[in-house]
Amino acid sequence: MTSFVRTLAGTALVALALSSHSRTAGLAIPSTAKPEEVGLSAERLPRIHETVQRYLDSHQLAGAVTLVARRGRVAHFEAHGVQDLDAQTPMRKDAIFRIASMSKPVTGVAIMMLLEEGKLRLTDPVSRFIPEFKDMHVAVVKPGYVAPATPAGQPRPVPEYYTVPANREITIRDLLTHTSGLESGDLGNRVGGRLAPRDTKRTLADWVPHLAQVPLDFQPGSQWTYSLLAGMDTLARIVEIASGQTYDQFLKQRLFDPLGMKDTGFFVSPDRSNRIATLYERTPRGLNRLDTPSWLATTTFFSGGGGLWSTAEDYAQFAQMLVNGGELNGKRLLSPRTVDLMATNHVGDLYSGAGATTGRPQGLGFGLSMEVVLDAVRANRRTSSGSFGWDGAFGTHFWVDPKEKLIGVLMVQTPGTGVTRDFENAVMQAIVD
Numbered sequence: 001m002t003s004f005v006r007t008l009a010g011t012a013l014v015a016l017a018l019s020s021h022s023r024t025a026g027l028a029i030p031s032t033a034k035p036e037e038v039g040l041s042a043e044r045l046p047r048i049h050e051t052v053q054r055y056l057d058s059h060q061l062a063g064a065v066t067l068v069a070r071r072g073r074v075a076h077f078e079a080h081g082v083q084d085l086d087a088q089t090p091m092r093k094d095a096i097f098r099i100a101s102m103s104k105p106v107t108g109v110a111i112m113m114l115l116e117e118g119k120l121r122l123t124d125p126v127s128r129f130i131p132e133f134k135d136m137h138v139a140v141v142k143p144g145y146v147a148p149a150t151p152a153g154q155p156r157p158v159p160e161y162y163t164v165p166a167n168r169e170i171t172i173r174d175l176l177t178h179t180s181g182l183e184s185g186d187l188g189n190r191v192g193g194r195l196a197p198r199d200t201k202r203t204l205a206d207w208v209p210h211l212a213q214v215p216l217d218f219q220p221g222s223q224w225t226y227s228l229l230a231g232m233d234t235l236a237r238i239v240e241i242a243s244g245q246t247y248d249q250f251l252k253q254r255l256f257d258p259l260g261m262k263d264t265g266f267f268v269s270p271d272r273s274n275r276i277a278t279l280y281e282r283t284p285r286g287l288n289r290l291d292t293p294s295w296l297a298t299t300t301f302f303s304g305g306g307g308l309w310s311t312a313e314d315y316a317q318f319a320q321m322l323v324n325g326g327e328l329n330g331k332r333l334l335s336p337r338t339v340d341l342m343a344t345n346h347v348g349d350l351y352s353g354a355g356a357t358t359g360r361p362q363g364l365g366f367g368l369s370m371e372v373v374l375d376a377v378r379a380n381r382r383t384s385s386g387s388f389g390w391d392g393a394f395g396t397h398f399w400v401d402p403k404e405k406l407i408g409v410l411m412v413q414t415p416g417t418g419v420t421r422d423f424e425n426a427v428m429q430a431i432v433d
Helices: 002-009 047-057 100-116 172-177 186-195 204-213 230-243 247-259 270-275 312-323 336-342 350-358 419-428
Strands: 063-070 073-084 137-141 161-165 279-283 286-290 364-366 371-373 388-391 397-401 406-411
Touching: 047 063, 047 073, 047 419, 063 312, 063 419, 073 312, 100 172, 100 230, 100 247, 100 312, 100 336, 100 388, 137 186, 172 230, 186 204, 204 230, 230 247, 247 312, 312 397, 312 406, 350 364, 397 419, 406 419
Parallel strands: none
Antiparallel strands: 063 073, 063 406, 137 161, 279 286, 364 371, 371 388, 388 397, 397 406
16 A cells, blocks of 8 residues: 555646637547547657657566547557566557556546536535535644654554544535545544555445544645545445445446446456556566555455556547547537536645645646646646646556647556656657647
């Protein structure tokens, strides 16, 4: 869990109103095109492979799958390196990856579908669906508390704290924007592990009500701090209650089947297990193989915060739906205005303010479950202002660029390499029209 926390806690997301961007006609993926047919350079696109190859040669990655689509057609789709270092199995385009927090935008879309149906509002208190959340409290570290020294490798103790009543109830918008305070810091996560241990052998219905016992890390709406799993898992439970379906059933019937995402779900069936990309961590001695974390190895706990497995092609369907304004292959999941709302900054300067202490660049904001670039120059991003997307703890990344009618998907299984920004650069430099 340490690398999961470390990778995601430093990643924040952004948003910008996209009311004026033009829409793609909704051509199907995997409809393919020659690069020049969609304004990309056939001479420059191979720099994507060259970029990834540098990470392979320096032993920072074992393999990757990259996909780029523009104007609704795929112009680049390539597998790089190997799927498993020991077996030297070549990476395949249909390799299956643990996408971790790239599950969160999927949860965001599920919530927005129910919003459009009138089954919930962004301003609804969570207690409307889960009564246990009615009277929440906020943890306050006792004045003068000094954390004792702990031996290397040992967990830090829970700080001494007292609680005060929350100023208001947490809302669906708070959970979508990571401004709820629910398991949003060291204290909340540690107390949560004691008061509401996450048992992935059970279900969301079993676990989520117990989260109401965990004190919030701050007053609702007062800060932006990433809720690693609890916030989005609570939203997944709200989807279950509002829809009358288990979360996996809702996603399959309402999102994955309509979008043709045939290899996306909360676990991998035995007949597809040979397609799973091996998980690695970087060490001074090279890549070290890791087992699938226990919090992900479950067939009953459908985590909206980080539980999905997917492929590059599958996730491209989801991203293409967003760049199309909510529609793909003649099937509309959301209205264009709802996609615009998701990609609008909902947190004021809370996200950029948090960056002052975390080293996060300015020019970013946070929408409803996704990052959006408010100002590409200030954010030092190669993607366009107005782009939005999200990462996964194990290195996966996607973004949607409405201005360029472009999507990019990067699938790897090693966190913290830095390949994300280099991949974006390699894609953007290939645009020539």
